[in-house]
Amino acid sequence: MRLYIIDATITLVNKSTKGTIHFLLLLTIAFIAFAGIGYWAYKNGQIKLTPTQEPTVVSPTPDPTADWETYDNPLYKYSFKYPVDMTLTDYNEGNFRGIQLTLIGPTQKASGRTQTSLAEGAMIKTLLIPALDAQEEAESTRHKELNVPEGDASPDVSQTKEIVIDGEVAYQYTAKGMGNVKVTYIPIDGNTLRFAGYYDGFDGKQIRKYEELVDQILSTFKFTDGNQSNDKVEPEVYEAFKSKQRVSVLVDLKNTPLELKNTKDLDSLKKEVSLVQDNVLSGLDPSEYSITYKYEGLSVLALQITESALEKLNSNPLVEGVGTSIKQICISSGGSWLIKYRECESFATNKGIDQEKCEASGGIFYDCRSPCRHDPEYPNVICPANCMKICQF
Structure with a gap:
């Protein structure tokens, strides 16, 4: 074989042109055979064409908290959401103020023991503690949980861990034993908000359900600019x-x-x-x-x-500094003030606002109301027969 360059085109010249013809003939036969095999495989289903798939449309996940109420504190600039069937009341420890949210489960509610400790359900208690370091308070309170009287069962108390709430670092520990609680300490403008979520149930499934509710409520916590409202x-x-x-x-x-x-x-x-x-x-x-x-x-x-x-x-009597506020009258007389319903309630006949003081203050007095009166399913619920003395404004 020799190589010649003619007009810048590379040409191979073989002494035998017969070999070239045989090579082209074999190449053509191979191509025809390959095409035939491919057609036969396609007809017999061994080769399948994948149809073009339509794009999958992903529906947005519904927000389970969309219909919840919002608790907004414009003074300390934070808010969080909670289910509509939770009861909102004031909560105090000494001079510290906060709120309490309570959801009693159906089994405990049916037993009538709704005024006792939480056996089934979830409860949130907040407390604003001025000028306190959140991390130090979390550690201090955690150690107190471990100091139980001699003879009592020691609770299972976790280590304090850092968590992030709305972009800010907070401190949380969990205590399990006679009831369960997740306590979170959230720094707010040099103060500390204690956010305690209690949960319990009659079996593991119920406990997990109410623990998830506590976590979900905490997950809605937001720092605000003081201008939010429902x-x-x-x-x-x-x-x-x-x-x-x-x-x-x-x-x-x-x-x-x-x-x-x-x-x-x-x-x-x-x-x-x-x-x-x-x-x-x-x-x-x-x-x-x-x-x-x-x-x-x-x-x-x-x-x-x-x-x-x-x-x-x-x-x-509604004006402090001139008289006394209804809420203070209620609390000082041993009653419970229900913010949401503007009511002073009491189980005992010798506590709370009596009829004379209630009516003199512009309230409506009820001598005997059901303790389940605010239950969304009332009166179709099993409820204790106790009478509640009510002064409503």
Whole structure:
């Protein structure tokens, strides 16, 4: 074989052209045979063409907390959500203030033992502790959990761990024994919020169910700017009565103008305006007062009132500084104040607000109401026969 270059084209010249013809013939036969085998395999199903798949449409996962209530604390600027069937009440330890959310499971509810310790269900207790280091308090409280009286069973207490809540580091431990609790310490502007989630049940499945509920409530915790509310109120100054806003109690009315700093959630604050409008300001002339609601870091109600109006309020029991607030009357007399329902309730006949004081304060007195009256399924629930003495505002 020799190689020639002719007009820049490379050409192979073989002494025998017969070999070239045989090679081309064999190549053509091989191609025809391969094509035939392929066609036969396709017809007999050994080769299948994969059809083009339609793109999978993924439906958005529904938010299980979408219909929950929101607890909003504009003073310390945080909020979280909770199921609508949980009962909201005040919670205090000494001088520290917070709230309690309670959900009693159906079996415990049916037994009638709803005023005893939690046996089935979930409970949230919050407490705002000023000027306290969250990590130190978590460790201190954890060690107290381990110090039980001699002879008592020691609880199973986990190590304190760091968790992240809405982008911020918090500290949490779990204690299991006579009941179960997850205690989380959340730093808030130099203070510490203790968020304790209790859960229990009659078997492992129930316990896991209510533990998941506690975790889900904590997962909704958000730091806010103080302007949040369920009603999406604009963070501007506006007239409270025109926008149907509500305020719980008036304090120190003799200071003019008065600033009411809300120490509870904004929505609970708004639910009480009719108490003020109907029982405090209804006897005043519109020219004697002006009232505005504003957001300036804190939730504040500003009330400007004249000297003549103060004379009319001297004996009003709803006004602290002039009289005593309904809530304080309720608590000091041994009753329980239910924020959501504006009720003072008591099991004992010698505790709570009696009929005379209730009606004198503008309330409606009930001598005997069911302890299950606020259950969504009431009256179709098994309920203890105890009577609750109620003063409702």
